[in-house]
Amino acid sequence: MNPRDILKKVINAGAQTQDGTKARTVVIVNIMAAIPALFAFVLAPILFIITSQLRLLYCPVIEGLILITVPFFNRSGKYITAKFIMFCTHCAGTLFFGVIMGPAANVELIVIFLIGMSFLLFTDNRQRVFSLLAVFSVLTALGIYYGYEFTKLIVLIAVVTLNIMVFYFYSEHFKESIDKLMAKTKKLEDVNLTKSLSFNKTNHETRNHLNVVTSISEELLRQSKGADKIVIGADRVKALNIACKQMTLVINNVLDYSTMENGKFELLNSNFDLRELVEEITASFQVMADEKQVNIRTELAPGLPEIILSDERELTTVISNLISNAVKFTAPHSEIGIRVFPNEKGQLVITVGDAGPGLNDQERIQIFKPYVTQRHSTYRGTGLGLPLVKKTVEFMGGSIRVESKPGIGSIFIVTLPLVAGAKQLEEKISYKKFNKTVLVIDDNQMNLRAVEILLQRMGCHVLLSPDLFNGIEAASREKPDLVLLDIGLPGIYGKEALKVVQEALNGIPVISVTGESAPAIKEEMLAAGAVGFLSKPLIFDTFYSELEIFFTKK
Template identity: 30%
Template sequence: FQVQEQAILWPHQRWVRLSILIDITEHKQIEHAFRSSEERFELAMKGASNGLWDWNLETNKVYFSPRYKEMLGYQESEFKNDLEEWRRHIHPEDLNVCITALNNYLEKQVTKYEATFRMSHKNGHYLWILSRGFAIWDQQNKPVRLVGTHADITGQKEIEEALKQALATAEQAKQAADVANRAKSTFLANMSHELRTPLNGILGYTQILLRDNTLSAKHKQGIQVIEKSGEYLLTLINDILDLSKIEAGKVELSPNRFVLNEFLQGITDLFRMRAQQKGIQFSYQPLSPLPPVIYVDEKRLRQVLINLLGNALKFTTQGSVNLRVGVEQGKLRIQVEDTGIGISPTELDKIFIPFQQVGDQHYRTEGTGLGLSITKKLVELMQGELHVKSALNKGSIFWIVLDLPEIANEESLFSGIQDIPVPIIGFEGEVKCILIVDDKLESRLILIDFLRTLGFSVIEAASGKEAMEKAVCYRPDLIMTDIVMPDINGFELTRQIRNSADLKDTVVIAISASVFEHHQQESFQVGCDDFIPKPIRFQQLLERLQAHLNLIWIYQDMDFSVKVKPQVRLETSLDCLGPPAEIAQLLIEFAELGDVGSIMQLIETVQADHQELSLFFQKIRELAGNFDLDEIADLVRVYL
């Protein structure tokens, strides 16, 4: 109960005390319930690690719960319940964030109050706080009270910041990797071009010389050694390029049918010669009857064997290297054994890691550490297995196991084998004119020598500008252009050709030492009809020429095998004038007499007065320099 007392002055100046006893049981119950509810809410907030705040907007008084103050490291009495205390503890950079969030909510621009900011701890560091609250509105829709919670989200913020830094670090690493990849791609492109260009000369002329039937067997054997060595060097160059492609998932197998014995014989001949140079024994032994024909990616299988046998020879200084091949349960097993330095058990797992080299330091300097990594990846691409056994100072055995198609299908396998092509010595029909464009003289000479022996009329240009001038003058049937040239490159030259009304239908084949697909794709995008990589394979070139020019070849063993005489076709146009009749007559007479000196002297005498004939005189000089006097006579007669 509650007692209320009051003094009352009665009549006659008499004071009386009036006591009133009020039953406040219900009020006390409500008060107790409210206090219990508040305690439970405070316990709940504490259990949730949250603090409670209560702001009376009419009196501007604020209440911070004990848990609120505890979060900031303060006792109840150390943190005042006023707004200035709250302001002092907010990070200076975040105060506007809090005030803006409150105003936006109270002005009903947003449906809830929520703000994230930093508050100083008693120890001096800052905590990240997530503040949430709601308002109580009066009947006039005016906010009178704002109640909310504070949650310590410092740990969450630290995780977010760590993640942000990790992402930034990852992005930096990605950018660095992209830069490195671009640098690698540029290096590979340059290396490929610079190394393949001289190889084009080596392999190009070996193909030309091997067509010469006047060479002795000894000379041909020597040229074949040069060719195989060049092919081996080209394979080594391709190793680095292939690793890049394999790791990028861009290598696709191209299975084909080929004669296994011939394939193995070629490999054996190459490495027997290298073994003899080192003074070690090399042997090839079939372990079982072998299928005459197999269906595998011949190029990749050759690459695998060259890598394995190359390693065996490199790490063997005495003893032998043996190649053993057999078929077991429909699987082809190719085994390479050597008596070399061997590999310790602790290092066996490292040998397939790119750029990882093991063993003696002397041998590490002889390679790149890519061969076995590439070999393993290629074998796996072919759905095969690569195994190794080795003992230190005793030698190593590497073997691969590949699935073979059913032997019962031998006839279908043989159907894919073409006979060795009979040498082509010419073609039927009118003479075709080909323009060769390359800034490298040796690259032009290879194609000129080869094509002229087949009866083509060949003209050449050392630059894109010169090529365009000669294309307008001679109107070739086909243009073969290198991509990389100093002034106008092959891409720009092709664009100009496609934009020319007179040349737009001319066949253009891009030739390049680059092996990157984007160069090949770009050549087609600018208008090239075909793409041939360097070093140029003449068989591939012949196939492309036949397809684009609709040629019918003349073979050496045909009854009508008359070699077509190389000619030059010069189509007149306003852009390429011919000489006056009197000069043409003199040129014919000197050509029929075989008088090259007089031809050169005549050109020197008249060219100053006939600047418009510069392209014509340039061609006559080229023909005279090559002693192609009959061609000069045939060419000039059209101007009489």
């Protein structure tokens, strides 16, 4: 082992079993003992040769031998003992050299060093006072030995006292800063841990739904035995549909909450049938509730307007997450109650009650905080469902609260502004055929097939291309009325892909399509010249409405 490794081992003695500030203090004590010990061993013979005074040989050697024991005390876990041995040895050395060398030793500077060391090493007030008394004792003893006048001694003590005050205030400020930093670090560690747990739950739930899709599709492929067409039972179609909707809900929760945290959120109010919306959402979750033999009972008060003006997507998010939460927690063979009614203030009230384990007072406070999972081991959610509901409701100008008793269940109560919508929109929309040619550019073959099915249902002639430049070539021949461009193509992204298409197909409008839903991306693409923006997965009604608006304007 070389000298460098030995010195490193000595300096770190005892620090391995400590953490943070304590380990740092142990290392400092070892350094302030080991390095001066080496100096003492080196300087002792030099001083003896120069002065021929034997005391300048053995006293520094004794000091060095005492200091070298400090790392051994730290290694044994006797950290306080190690500190005092090191500190008192330096005080004794200061006194010794001050006496031998006289005023030329400038012990005042060494005293300042000792005061700084006191504040650096001792956090306990009693230990710090003891160490400062030792320094004052050395200073007073040397002042008396030098025969200082009383006035000079008082001035010297005053100067030292001022230095002590400076070190004290700096030490307290440093300690306060460290405490704040440690508190923030702890908070960040807690958030990081809870987010990791939340994302693990998101991954777990997504895999569960993917498992349904994979299992059913593999079974159907096995049964098909190479046939072009097969018969699929309605129950399997429902299971696939529910699995896909639940995956969409999980992903949207994460993306929407992130959007809200970044402050980029806007409401898009429209007229829609409230009863129809509630019944559709309830029916979609009833399939999932059937697995636990749970019935979802819906009650809409007669006084509600049939058509309301609100943000349909965000209201869907609120109701879907509340029902999903209730289905997860409610006991098997129980009932989930959903009530929708106007209160005396003319506001819309939505309540969702379950027969789950219930919440205590602390859990009711924590339940709306992001990434917090409080509802016992039965919880399988993302950790963002209820926080997202709370933020969404507040953005919509409403409020949410929960009433719960452990062992009985919980009722979530949402209050929102209620605005009656236009009566003429009560009739169900009929879909017309567009009879347009649409070019779809997407590098994913499954996405191409899915969009083709939707466009053919709208009566469109569809051109498909998995490559940007092949798509441009096809468009040059076929002259489509519209291009649907996936902005996540390999090698070319976003505005760059849009620019290439615009320059090659001058005059043909482009709607950008992406798996991301951040408002900033939408704004960027629209500013770059896209005539529309669609987020995957493409839902038929939303997709149809976007194309209808475009083709009608055209």
